[in-house]
Amino acid sequence: MKKQTPDNPADNSLSRVDGHVKVTGAATYSAEYAVPGLVHAVLVTSTIARGSIKAFDLQEAETAPGVLAIITHLNAQPVPGWPAPKQPAERAPAGTAFRVFYDPFIYFDGQPVAMIVADTRERALHAASLVRVTYQQEPHQTHFEKNIGKAAIPLNVQRSKNSPFQDYTRGNAGAWAQAEIRIEAEYTIPTQHHQPLEPHAIVAVWEAGDKLTVYDKNQGVKSAQGQLAQAFKLPREHVQVVSPYIGGAFGSGIRVWPHTVAAVMAAKQVRRPVKLVLGREQMFTSVGYRPYTVQKISLGAGKNGQLQAIVHEGVGQTSMYEEHLERTVQGTRTIYACPNVTTRYRLLPLDVNTPTWMRGPGDATGMFALESAMDELAFALQMDPLEFRLKNYAESDPERNLPWSAKALRECYALGAEKFRWENRQMQPRAVSRNGMLVGYGMASSLYGFHRHPSKARAVLRADGSVTVQSATMDIGPGTGTAMTRIAAGVLGMNAKKIRFELGHSALPDAPGQNGSSTIPSVGSAVYVACESLKGKLLALAGEMDERFKAGRQAVVRDGQVFGSDEDKDGLSFADILKHHHLNELEAAEESKSGAERDQYSMYSFGCHFVEVQVHPLTGEVRVTRVVTCADVGAIINHKTARSQSIGGVVGGIGMALMEHSEMDHRFGRYVTSDFAGYHIPVHADIPAIEVYYIDKPDVHVNPIGSKGLGEIAIVGVAGAVANAVFNATGRRIRTLPITPDKLI
Amino acid sequence: MRPFQYLRPKTVGEAVTMAADHPDAQYIAGGTNLIDLMKRGITSPSTLIDINHLPLKKIEHRYDRTRIGALALNSDVAQHKLVTRRQPLLAEALLAGASGQIRNMATVGGNLLQRTRCSYFYDVAMPCNKRNPGSGCSAEGGINRTHAIFFNANEKPSCIAVHASDMCVALTALDTDVVIAGPNGERTLPFKDFHRLSTQQPELDTYLAPGELVTAIEVQDNAFTEHHHYLKVRDRASYAFALVAVAAALQMDGGKIWEARVALGGVAHKPWRYWAVELMLRGNAPSEKLFREVAEHEMRSAKAGEYNAYKINLTANAMVAALKTAAGIS
Structure with missing residues (x-):
């Protein structure tokens, strides 16, 4: 049998350990917990973008069948962790997270204004349609371009000198004007919404008035536990958050949103367990979105293709009550060797709900602009876009002046170009057609910073020789349990089928939420050290039984047994070791975190995407016909699930490039695309076969498993690669996403 | 969704009588559109008459017609031999619609009666003349990217x-x-007279009288x-409504077009038949130049909004692309 260790990862991948329960419907998602006495809450949301509630007419709703309670700001029991509302009421100042049913003010369209609790969801929905609200309307500002003059340095940044969102300059800020070849352009990304298959949902259960259990869709049970404990002034251990299965999440579950608090309030007020499921249209105003962002990029290079100056300015939208900051311009400081770089980041507060992180937050937005601009400058130079990037390859981090912990982007470029057959690309646009369609090639680079947070894991060997590994991490889709099982199996030399990985429960050992591509680097490391520790304890026990296994010898674990050496054929099973020592189980719990290496190396994941599009010359329809994506994320833990994650990122990037667009009618300050007929995401027919390649070399400086994050770089850059391919096919440079037929006609 | 009464007739006659007895009733077949409308509060019938068990x-x-x-x-319908052999254009159009799952539920009669997908019509918080006559048209002056460019020449449209x-x-x-079928027996309407252009009664999509039931098309x-x-032409490869659709059909012989049909979708309150183009095509040899000429001819009467x-x-x-494919020229 081959070794299953992280340094031999090309071995037969594990299939998803929870695949069977997911496809057979046995997995329980948040809305599916059948708690006795469960009742249903439905939110009524505002239809104006700014103003205040004058009055409710609840007569019809109150008398509708099945209604148990109607909760509004007028009768909601105070949330103990919130200050008492001011009298007379005052609008929340900037910097305050939205508080549901707290004051009469309307901060955005789609804001919850009332909540029906009824015995069935259908009856709650019907009663919700009978609630009449009268508003004192005030003029709202939702139009980005019309308000761009109000964009400013975020308050958070003004207060913090060391904020990474501060204006940045290295070299000469005026260098661009002197460059031989220059381009300058503005790029716009419209609002894009989180719409995972499973809408957000929660079942909230109070026990004895001071103990709360929530079955909730989120991306971090520990942070949800902390936020709910704080809001309801409970000891942390009195709150349990249970979220073992998540039907897709891409950043929408990082925060505890108003609907979650509302469900907990409702359960408290009616003294019954309450279920609240967001309707698809409510997802547009309840769980954040990728913010509307306008960027200006000025690029200058010498005639030889050497970059001389980059100026990257970005303005993102946020709400009036809260700032949401993104890394929009920050990747530009790092990705290419360029002596003169200036970045500026501003926020524009509007009468909208607060945006949030969405896969590759900031970087996906920024890299669309930068990688489009790089393509524009390459064309101005009449240089191959890949050659142009290689010419400006950063051998060390130009921002922090540190060596990379590891960087194999050059190998990514080479591998991707070879697999894609990039050499067939024509420099001149509209040069290739096939079956009456214009064909174009485009590429883009990708990077994402390395995030590793302190994480704990516990590994327990049972009397039957099976192992349970636990950590309060999450699986929002990538297959966390599968990857962790693989790590544990590798360390312990065990069949993966005898290992069970538990996640998604706040009672498990501390782990960060699943975001920022940090799970494998953080939790994977914790699982690795916990299993190493368990192995150490096991070998010590074995050593007491037999000289061959004593410390300092060549003892190894394999097939659930301890052997004296690799060649040894006479093993001692784990179960027998426990039995000999009269142990029911053997436990090891460890914490893993970063050390001094963070100050010695600059750590990033890198990648690149190659895209072929076909564009109909008469109708302007763009179809992506081929994608090769290549990543350097250190060691790959489990190829099969990694590949799925890369494919998912590319699909998201194609949606971003060609379809996704939440359009608002600014007369109403209300979205007009608030369902799947209006908000387009790719369907199967839009997605070609996607080829995924990894360099798969461990980064020995980042953590004990040599593995970096993959989730974000899978999408970062894809939209730029598509837009560049569209230019190559048509000669049309589309700088405002999405690239729909109307823009190419 | 408003609570409703559910009735299940066994015969067409029974269905029509039920509808006459319940003026607020709606027929339901596949429900692929009606259920959405009910969930969004756009339609709130007090009675649903489930016609799925009628023999239709x-x-x-029959004679010279395909009766569906x-x-x-x-x-x-899309894969029935009679249709693919005798009416392949119809099969093509059907397969371009919706998704496989929806086509498995949706019926021919329901397809005729589906309501517009204008997003203002679907949001009860917004004014809409079709949903709430007299409240105004939000699409006019709003986000009208998917809206009409052809109208009734004699009347200002109240719905675009x-x-x-x-x-x-x-x-x-x-x-x-x-x-x-109706309370007074059976009648037949030519398809071109079935749907309405936007008039001063935009709430009405067809000339069907209250309680009448479509039983077949021929x-x-x-x-x-x-x-x-x-x-x-659509924003994604499948499962999206048409930005513009063209049904082109030609009868050709000896290198000439003897008969032509061109109808457009996504451009008007009802499918738009291009009579003038058909006349211009007749008797001519197919070429891209000819198709370009005739296509641009009637576009002069088009009126667009901001988006x-x-x-x-x-x-x-x-139209040029569709005619080229129909004529078999590249």
């Missing part, structure tokens, strides 16, 4: 929404009759089985 599924050939029962499923069906665009290009045999194309001006070029281009 048959697809047959109103309850035949879109997916069954477009008809959403693909199937109906093909039926408009062909010679189709709609068979209707499509005349034709000589378009060789040269036809349904081209649907849908692209449709004028796109419609002409799509």
